[in-house]
Amino acid sequence: MSMAELWAQIVWPLCKLVGLVSVGLFVGNLIEALHWTRFLARLAQPLARAGRLCEISAASFSVAFVSGITANTMLAEAYDQGKLSRRELILSNLFNSVPTYFLHLPSMIFITAPILKSAALVYLGITVGSAVLRSVCILAVGRILLKGLDRCHAVDMPPEEKLSARQILDKTWKRFRRRIKKIVMITVPIYIGVHFMNKFGMFSAMEHFLANHMTGLSWLHPQSMGIIVFQLAAEFSAGMAAAGALLDAGSMSVRDVVIALIVGNVLSSPMRAFRHQFPYYAGIYKPVLALELILCSQGFRVASLIACGALYYWLS
DSSP states (O other), X not given: OOHHHHIIIIIHHHHHHHHHHHHHHHHHHHHHHTTHHHHXXXXXXXXXXXXXXXXXXXXXXXXTTTOHHHHHHHHHHHHHTTSSOHHHHHHHHHHTHHHHHHHHHHHHHHHHHHHHTHHHHHHHHHHHHHHHHHHHHHHHHHHHHSOOTHHHHHHHOOOOOOOOHHHHHXXXXXXXXXXXXXXXXXXXXXXXHHHHHHHTTHHHHHHHHHHHOOGGGTTSOTTHHHHHHHHHHSOHHHHHHHHHHHHHTTSSOHHHHHHHHHHHHHHHHHHHHHHHHXXXXXXXXXXXXXXXXXXXXXXXXXXXXXXXXXXXHHHO
């Protein structure tokens, strides 16, 4: 590998990744030092209370509309400090699926609308519905599994400190330095490992295996396979481009295209999520916990997409 390739494929992407995580970590610590979690939590408290989630979970939910990394660092910090149990951490991370989805929704709209036209509204509606369904289910599970909200008062609502601006920055910087060392030591080697797994074709081999063993999808429109294969073997936009071309040619109906995109999304997203999320998740959380969170998140995501897709399939 030449120096130019090393810079373009590893060093610069790693700099951007660590930079984003660093900003998210610093902002999360600053929000906590300023006690803004109280204000942010009020925005989501009615929903959080329905699922018996504590203040920090509500605050993280609100922050996730702006930055998923900052929301995760807030949860990780609370978990490390004993303010969240492992069960509540997992539920809180899953609860953030709606704001995380809406954070990326504008870019999805700009990709899908010009290509899919009227089909974009249906496809995005199903994915939005699946995100809302996930949150409703998480709140229901939280209400069943978690104890009353009285457990939150002594832990998540400490007396407010009267700190000067300098003291707030010093407190934030001290916490930031302690955590960023751990994040860099874990994130960098994992990112490099995932990069070389991808470079040596391990992910492509898994994706092609799926693409070549899809006989169970014979109920789909025959030309749907092209869309699904592009979503598996390439990126999200490649599947969209294939779907747009088939729509414009009149080869597939809106219904067939939407179903194909949902199936492709279900099959391709877990592998893609692991590839892109695990390096920075493992920097924020412990690697085993990071893997558990990704598996739970993707499992719920796939289940909700299948449920919403099946409903559309039978009703359309």
